Amino acid sequence: MLLRRLTLAALACGLLLVPTGFAEGGFLPGLDRVGTDEGEVYAKGCMAGDTQVRSRVCRFGRPGSERKVVLLGDSHAAHWGGALARLAKRRGWRAVVLARASCPAARVSIDKYCDIWRENALRRIKRIRPGLTLVGSAANDQAYSVLRYGHKLDRDQSEHRLVAGMVRTLRFLKRWSGRVILIRDQAVAPFDVTDCLRENWKRARRCGFRTTRSRSRSYDYKAARKVRGVRIIDPQRLLCPGGWCRPLDGRYLIYRNESHLAATWTRRQDRWLGKRIGHPWKPRGGVASAHRASRRIRDRASVPDFPDIFIEKVWPGLAAVGDRRR
Numbered sequence: 001m002l003l004r005r006l007t008l009a010a011l012a013c014g015l016l017l018v019p020t021g022f023a024e025g026g027f028l029p030g031l032d033r034v035g036t037d038e039g040e041v042y043a044k045g046c047m048a049g050d051t052q053v054r055s056r057v058c059r060f061g062r063p064g065s066e067r068k069v070v071l072l073g074d075s076h077a078a079h080w081g082g083a084l085a086r087l088a089k090r091r092g093w094r095a096v097v098l099a100r101a102s103c104p105a106a107r108v109s110i111d112k113y114c115d116i117w118r119e120n121a122l123r124r125i126k127r128i129r130p131g132l133t134l135v136g137s138a139a140n141d142q143a144y145s146v147l148r149y150g151h152k153l154d155r156d157q158s159e160h161r162l163v164a165g166m167v168r169t170l171r172f173l174k175r176w177s178g179r180v181i182l183i184r185d186q187a188v189a190p191f192d193v194t195d196c197l198r199e200n201w202k203r204a205r206r207c208g209f210r211t212t213r214s215r216s217r218s219y220d221y222k223a224a225r226k227v228r229g230v231r232i233i234d235p236q237r238l239l240c241p242g243g244w245c246r247p248l249d250g251r252y253l254i255y256r257n258e259s260h261l262a263a264t265w266t267r268r269q270d271r272w273l274g275k276r277i278g279h280p281w282k283p284r285g286g287v288a289s290a291h292r293a294s295r296r297i298r299d300r301a302s303v304p305d306f307p308d309i310f311i312e313k314v315w316p317g318l319a320a321v322g323d324r325r326r
Contacts, residue, residue: 019196027253028265033199034253039263041081041097048100053116055124060095061088067281068130069095069176071291072121072316073105074143076185082267084134087274096128106139106219107172108158108163109147120173131178132280135170138259139185140213144152159219166223167201170230179280184234186261187213193247207247211240233276238269 029037041047046058061069062080071077071084078099088095089179092175098121103114125133138144139162146165153161173180196207211286213236215221224230239245239261241242249265256262 011266019052020297026250026251027197027201027248029253031201031253031293032255034264037256038053038266039082039252039267040085041078041099041263042215046081046097046099047075047078047228048103048117050184051309052100054116054120054140055100056100058097060085060097061091061093064250065092065094067091067093068128068132069093069280070125070128070130070133071095071136071149072125072133072136072173073099074103075099075101075260077105077134077183077245079263079266080106080134080136080176080183080269080273081269082263082272086267087147087277091274095269096130098124102143104144104162104166104222105135105169106137106144106162108144108161108165110144111147111215122169124175126176129176132277133173133177133180134183134277135173135220137166137179137185137216137220137296142188142259146268155217157318159217162219163222166219167226168192170223174227174229179231180227180229181218181231181233181277184221184232185213185218186239187211187245189245189255189258192258194253194257197247197253203247204224204248209245211236211243211245214234233273240273 002312015144028033031160040060041058044058048055066320069084069088071081078097081097083095084095087093100114100117100121103110103117105118107118109115141155144158145152145155146161146164147153148157148161170180170182175218188213191209197204200206221232224232251266254265254270294307
């Protein structure tokens, strides 16, 4: 009885502190930190933005490995960077991240700096000649609005242009990469999951939601279906089993905001990602197939450099800035 009174008195005076994680359900990374849980890609300064038109040298895994993998896209590609970094380290790959905020992989016009950055990234992939390129971009009700003759189109008007632009990107990648896989964008939460969990940390299921991904706004998926040989990895079943998108995976918070996944959680999905990627360097069709693939790579080396037609057409006088990095 005396101990209870002393404890209550200490709480009243602020002398006894209760850990935040305990008070909010013991979530990882914690409701007060999940909003900035961006992961390795951001921590290493790999995410381009503002007026940057080239990505920094950003590698994970084994630096000198000839088994090269590229992750290309915007922040929705970058939030899988932690899982790829773990996978590359375990399998001895050299993973290169080429990412820019609010800049889709699709060859469409968004703004001057995004457009030039994308062309530089594609040129860099041509020089790297990766065995695998993973592509990801936001594809939802807000992303993206395409620039046309100096004016932003609305989301519905932009859709068919985004599809065509992503087809162009995927075809280019098929030409210069061994294999190409699209990581399809996940459903966007219709509310702030973190705020909901703060109010319902004892009843976390209340913060789940029905999948809201619209087929009419899925330009990434539609484009990948149009390009032969491009595989699709869809995280929707992992995030939303049975059509119900859960806010937690055990104690791990899944979302850091409405449209981005928490790095602490995605990092733990490396084996899930690896299983779906498979073994990119395993010959398909035996020795003869491997020889044909080698001959195709040699033939590609004689093709002229990737032209600047897109940049010159949209931004006259601004050719893509050369990027010799690998």
